[in-house]
Amino acid sequence: MHPDLEQVLFTEDQLMAEIRALGARLSADYAGRNPLFVCVLKGAVMFMTDLVKHVTVPLEMDFIAISSYGASSKSSGVVRILKDLDRPVEGRDIVIVEDIVDTGLTLAYLKESLQHRRAQSVRVVTLFDKPEGRKVDIQPDYACFQVPNAFIVGYGLDYAERYRNLPFVGILKPSVYIG
Numbered sequence: 001m002h003p004d005l006e007q008v009l010f011t012e013d014q015l016m017a018e019i020r021a022l023g024a025r026l027s028a029d030y031a032g033r034n035p036l037f038v039c040v041l042k043g044a045v046m047f048m049t050d051l052v053k054h055v056t057v058p059l060e061m062d063f064i065a066i067s068s069y070g071a072s073s074k075s076s077g078v079v080r081i082l083k084d085l086d087r088p089v090e091g092r093d094i095v096i097v098e099d100i101v102d103t104g105l106t107l108a109y110l111k112e113s114l115q116h117r118r119a120q121s122v123r124v125v126t127l128f129d130k131p132e133g134r135k136v137d138i139q140p141d142y143a144c145f146q147v148p149n150a151f152i153v154g155y156g157l158d159y160a161e162r163y164r165n166l167p168f169v170g171i172l173k174p175s176v177y178i179g
């Protein structure tokens, strides 16, 4: 536990068990293919590195950074690419690896951008899904955990760049961001 957390939602063991199971599903679903896993920086870094260790098909990894909340806890709806992919997307089976889908705005933008670059297929894997927060009609293809409409941190997820290094995930006390 951490003093800024209201509640721990998922322990490291719970995270790892779900991630291992997802790796097995992806290994079966992408059998015979060579997907390009696209990690959305920075929140999905921990998830990406743990997930790919459990995927048995040959794959490549790339990284994209897009603008997110900054130091606020609400989505701005403004999406901008800060660091683009190094590799071409055309003809590839893309697996977008996200930390959390809330409003869906980031994902909608990213998916459209990759489809526009003529990917052969684009699927979305997310560690957390917050279905109550959705503003656009988009669903991840694979989600490890559904979470309540609260602000969560840990295991890659931050508030103002903090808490990413926690090995577990919990709800941040509102007093931390309401100031």
Ligand code: 5GP
Pocket (backbone or CB within 6 Å): 043, 068, 069, 075, 098, 099, 100, 101, 102, 103, 104, 105, 106, 107, 130, 150, 151, 152, 153, 157, 158, 159
């Ligand atoms: P969306 O565009 O779906 O609203 O938001 C996606 C991004 O917002 C995520 O990739 C993440 O960076 C951030 N986000 C959404 N909900 C949370 C949350 O509960 N905690 C943290 N730390 N980030 C969140």
